[in-house]
Amino acid sequence: MTRTLRWLALVPALLACQAAPADKGVEEDAPLEGAADSFRNPIDHGALALGGSVSAEITRDESFHAWTFELGAQASITLRTEGAREVDTMLYLYREGPRGWGSYIARNDDAGGTLWSALSRDLGAGRYRVIVKGYDRRVRGAFTLVSECSGEGCPRDAGECLFGTTYRQLRDSAHFEPLLSTVVRSPDGISAARAAQIVAAVRVAYEDATDLASALAAVDQNEVNVLELAEVATGRRFVVIEYGAGDNSYGAVLVGDTTELGAEIHDGDLYECVVLGAPGGARIGADCEGWTGNTCAEGLRCQGFVEEQGAGRCAPEARVEGEGAPCSASVACADEQLVCAGLTRGDEGVCVPTWLRGSYGEGYSIEIGDDAVLERSVIVYGLATVDTDVEIRALLNHSRPSDLRVTLTNPAGTEVVLFEGDAEPGYVELDGPVRGFSGDEQVNGTWTLRVADRVSGEVGTLERWAIDVTSRWD
Known part of the structure; x- marks a missing residue:
C-alpha cells in the first residue's frame, strides 16, 4: 500500500x-x-x-x-x-x-x-x-x-540530434549537467529499472543479453559506465550507458528512467538518434569553475561555488524586472524568469530568479539495512547563500515502517525529522515542505538524508529521494 x-x-x-474506464465522468477544471x-x-x-x-x-x-x-x-x-x-x-x-x-x-x-x-x-x-x-x-x-x-516553419535545428555526434561530445558537453556517474560490475544492489536500462543498452551490440547478469558477462571487463545527465535548458533527464575499450565503445542514450533509446553508441559515434533539437540557453545553469566566472558566457557569472563539487553555476548578472516583488499562491510573479520563494513558510513570498531554485537527489534503489543507518548525501551548489524553501520528495519501501526514523541535515549541521514510524506496511512517500530549518543558514554544500532502522528483523529500500531548494541572499 x-x-x-x-x-x-x-x-x-x-x-x-x-x-480507460467506460465512463470517466466529466472533465474537471x-x-x-x-x-x-x-x-x-x-x-x-x-x-x-x-x-x-x-x-x-x-x-x-x-x-x-x-x-x-x-x-x-x-x-x-x-x-x-x-x-x-x-x-x-x-x-x-x-x-x-x-x-x-x-x-x-x-x-x-x-x-x-x-x-x-x-x-x-x-x-x-x-x-x-x-x-x-x-x-x-x-x-x-x-x-x-x-x-x-x-515543414518549412520548424525551428532551423529541429532535425539535429540533441546529443551531438559522438559519445565523448555528449559526455563533455556544457549543454548537459552530470547528475550521477558510476560503474556497474555486479547485479547486486541494482534496481530493476536500472537493470532493464543496462540490458537495453548492451543489446545494441550483444543481442543475446537477456538479464543483467548475462549483459555484464557479455561486455569488455564485465562492467558498464552509467552517466545520468540533465539538459540544462529544459531539465530533461537522460541516462547514458557505455561499455567497451577506448574508441571502441558501444551503448545507448536512454530517455529518463525508461528503456526508450534516444540514441545508440557504435564505435564511440552516435547513431539512430530520435531526440532532436539543438540545446538552447545552455550556458545559464551550466557548471563553472571557481569564483572568477571565466568559464561563463558574457553577461553571466559563477555563483554558489562549492569546493566539494568543484563547481558553481553560471547565472545572469542582470536583474530581472519584477525581482523582489511580493507574490503568493494566487498572485504569480510577472515574469517567467521568476519564481515565488518563501511559500512553504507563509502565505506570501517574494519573486526571485529561477536560477535560485534547484533540485538535487538520487533516482535509484538502495537497501535499508536491518537495525542499521543508511546515509545518502547530495551536494547543493549554484544557489545564493541561505534557503527560503526546502521540500522533500522521497519514496521508501519497508514491511514495518514503525522501525524507521528519517532525518535531513543541512550543510550547517541542523537536523530535521521528516518521518518517525507512522505508516502502514509497504511504500511510504515523503512529499512536501520541510519545516525546521531557520532560513538563515548556509544552503550550498552537503545535505544528508539519514534513514535509521531502529529495530531488528526487517529490511527495506530507499527507492529514490530528492530535495528542492529555493534560496536568497542573506
Missing part, C-alpha cells in the same frame, strides 16, 4: 489508472470555450524544443504544465504524452493572439485506446502554447511530452 506523508498529515497516494481559459497560472517550463521530448509530473500542487514554441512558417506538428505507466492526461493547444492566449484551438483526451493524449495539426507561423493536465483532480503521475515537427 502506498501512502503520501505531507507535513503533519498522512494522505493516501493515488495510484495511476491502468485502463476544463477551459471555457470561446473565452479566456482557466489555466492562467500553469507551471511554465519555457520553450519546447520541437522534435524532442520533455518530462514532468502531475502532482497535487503542480497539476497544469505549459510549454511554448514558435513557428516561422507553415509546419505539421504532432504532440503526444507517454510514459512508463498510464496517466489520464488532457492535451491542449493554444495560439497567441493580440489579447493573449484566449481559448484553445485543439484538444485531446484519450488517444489510441489509452489514457494518453495526442494531437496532430498543420499550423501557420506564430507562437503556440501546449498545456498538459490531468482529466480530473485525482490524477497523479509522471509523463513525457513528445513533439515532432516537419
